[in-house]
Amino acid sequence: MESSSEYAIEMLGITKRFPGIIANDNVTVQLRKGEIHALLGENGAGKSTLMSVLFGLYQAEEGIIKKDGREVTIKNPNDANDLGIGMVHQHFKLVQCFTVLDNIILGDETVKHGLLQKNVSRKKIVELSDRYGLKVDPDAVIEDITVGMQQRTEILKMLYRDNEILIFDEPTAVLTPAEIDELMKIMKNLAKEGKSILFISHKLAEIMAVADRCTVLRRGKCIGTVNIKDTNPNELSRMMVGRDVQLVAEKEESVPGEVILHVENLSVPSRLHHKNAVSNVSFDVRAGEIVCIAGIDGNGQTELVYGLSGLENCSSGKILLGGKDITNAPIRERSVSGMSHIPEDRHKHGLVMDYSLAYNLVLQRYFEAEFSTSAGFLKKAEINKYADRLIEAFDIRSGQGAPTIVRSMSGGNQQKAIIAREIDKNPDILLAVQPTRGLDVGAIERVHRDIIAHRDKGHAILLVSLELEEVMSLSDRILVMYEGEIVGEFDPKKTTPEELGLYMAGARRAAS
């Protein structure tokens, strides 16, 4: 169907209110045919709401949506599908025990005499995957394949339905750096083939690399649409946050003191296979320094932190915290001895999702005299007062403040709650695993500042990060992990991302 309009989709003057908050206030986004259009904004700026309106999950109170210049109404995801709008959700909508093929055809199956014609579907999928360079194995089961391949499955789901307008909701949050590069290539390829892409993100580097134009949202309002060619990351971040943001953390030279955490020949078993995920690792973290573990996801960082924090028993080795042996100590004992842990999986290990924010903030301190009576009753008023202080100090945004159920909060604010809880404990050693995952630049700046401030108070920090940029800007010392071993130690001022990359990929290792 040819049409004269230069836009594939236009959302004009969209306003969507929720009780007590205007999520979208007169927002206009126009998506040109064949372009990659980025939608940039902080957590809670209204990006997801806007896309939910486009995808038919919410109805806007005001404003119109036009497809190819004609006004349309979208009442549910089926309407969106019929108009050729597809979406890759941030949390994949894939059935774990189905094959790639089953997931792609689900809801749009080819049947003959009531039986599924999987061979017909398989042919179409193979064609699509060749044409767009989306490598998948149609017969692999989702739970066995990498996150990257799962995402390609989601993309194929949209292509299989002949969708013309593709929405990517924060697609890079779950990917490794190599997979991100791959995705960028795929997106450009799709645009070249005539698909129009809406790309939701808060990562400036990615938007600069892949988008043609960018619309910025701030607190529900449309700040403007700019051509990527004519802008730079600083301008974009200023539009997004409303003030100048320091993209690189500023910090003083570190003054390492005594050893806080001493790790000696530590090995930790793997939950996936019978070998050790961490083998024979030794290092020290001193007071007043940030030591960063760099590496590609799945090289033992997770298990190392499990071992240190007590989530997993170590198979051998020794851990000393301030000279005290905590190798086999229970988690509570480690916590009260001065260890804090910002976990990698905030839902699984960080929060009780159906508890209130206040209870989550005292999750490791509720038993202290400040928060419970000697008879074991909780002092609710004290807990709420404490929660209010942290909410204020760490700018945790939620619907109703302290009594808010954590599940209803946005991911970024859940993360802020954990960071507030762990840092406010004033630990001697802070284990921070990807503390800025899923946060926008404003919040990242904030977290980095908090971590550096904690260091400057003379405490030790062990940071695990997959983002090289973060590693380079934050750490005082870098340890690279590869296949469960530490393969090199670096000074961030004397190394380059390229050199680290070689060690992370296992192409090089320090002589031991």
Place this chain on the structure above:
Amino acid sequence: MILLIQYTLIFASVLTLVALGGCISEHSGVINLGLEGIMIMGALGGALTLKYISPSLPAALIVLAVIVTSMLCGLIYSLLLAIACINFKADQTLVGTALNMLAAASATVIVKTINIAENPDNVSSTVQYVQTKKALVMNIGSMQLNWFIPVAVIALIAAFVMLYRTRFGLRLMACGEHPQAADSVGINVYKMRGFGVIISGMLAGIGGIVYITAGVSEWKFEVGVAGFGFLALAVMIFGQWKPLNIGLAALLFGFFRALSNVYSGFDFLSALNIPGSVYNMMPYIISLIVLAFTSSRSRAPKAEGIPYDKGSR
């Protein structure tokens, strides 16, 4: 020996039918703990049909009538579970348990009322179907089987084809594994779960009548169906929610159940002088042992037991 095979097949049919019911319901995302109660209701419908239908009718017609009424009774009774758990998002475990208690009690009340109306001195909860039960019998050589055995085999094959080869099955299992994913591609999760529960109600209903007509010619409804609904759940778990495995698991459990009926016919078993109650306990003990070893690596549908709510993230 022939008797053992005969009973094994009949009890295996019961377990297959009911476990398939449970399996289909769970694949849609609803745990059906009410199988026991649904069996009783199906059994009641079937038994009353056998009681009142004319023995002079052709055998095929009697069999058909019994199956249809049992199925309908099971279906209607399972609607309680469907509406409570899907529409009103009630706790599935509680509703299932309530269904079991309600069924055993109301079946007893209904049968007693009928008996008293016929003869004020008869306060038993027994339904007799001596004459018409003959219509259910199918003889192969010297083996006395019944028509429900082929029904169970057909149900087994049909369930396999439905789950793994049809659009309906694919969508059903998606609802039990990841309802949000199913919803995002335009599948009505509530409707699919409703179908899952209703199909399980029909299968369990037939299972009920097969159980009470296995061997005996009258049934005392006070005893319900003696935990066979729960045994079927064990079969389903041992069968890992897969129809063909369920068939094999049912044969194993059916064998032990049959043994308790016929052990006295084997000289070497009666020579052991083990009390009969030990044999009666066998299927339940076996199910305890089997579950203790298999349930840790069981692959239940991921979203089962969780009411689906469009709004939650």
